[in-house]
Amino acid sequence: MTDDGRHAVATALTQGYPRHQIAQALGTTVKTLKRLIDDSEELRDAIEARKDAEEAELRDLLMGMARGGDTVAAIFLGKSQYGWRDRDDGKGQAVEGGGILFVPTHVPIDEWSAAAARQQERFRQAPVIKPTFEAPHTGSPGIEGLRLVKPR
Numbered sequence: 001m002t003d004d005g006r007h008a009v010a011t012a013l014t015q016g017y018p019r020h021q022i023a024q025a026l027g028t029t030v031k032t033l034k035r036l037i038d039d040s041e042e043l044r045d046a047i048e049a050r051k052d053a054e055e056a057e058l059r060d061l062l063m064g065m066a067r068g069g070d071t072v073a074a075i076f077l078g079k080s081q082y083g084w085r086d087r088d089d090g091k092g093q094a095v096e097g098g099g100i101l102f103v104p105t106h107v108p109i110d111e112w113s114a115a116a117a118r119q120q121e122r123f124r125q126a127p128v129i130k131p132t133f134e135a136p137h138t139g140s141p142g143i144e145g146l147r148l149v150k151p152r
Helices: 003-014 019-026 030-038 041-067 071-082 109-124
Strands: none
Touching (some): 003 019, 003 030, 003 041, 019 030, 041 071
């Protein structure tokens, strides 16, 4: 592919044209276009630039929706951009800077916090299960009777 052709393809990719249309305009297949993209840093950069622009646009749209009161958009932004999680199981990553918590205005914060704690209580403690065995285990070692407790 010539430099002019590569530049034209990079422009088309940056502008968001679908790959099948670009391949058709070049008179080739999508599979061949993918190989050309893989072999060209300029074309890979064009794809990354388009993805970055689309991500910024989506983030702006979501932020506008969140500012307009759409709590789903606000929660999604919190999770995707700031590491917020639904639960406190140690799998999330701590992010400095905090965030915004939407609480119903007709419920006092103490009452809301207590209700949230009650609702989440069953997820914070593992049930205690007592093993029941008729006879001692006589085979290869295994995990029978092992009591697993979730970490806090």
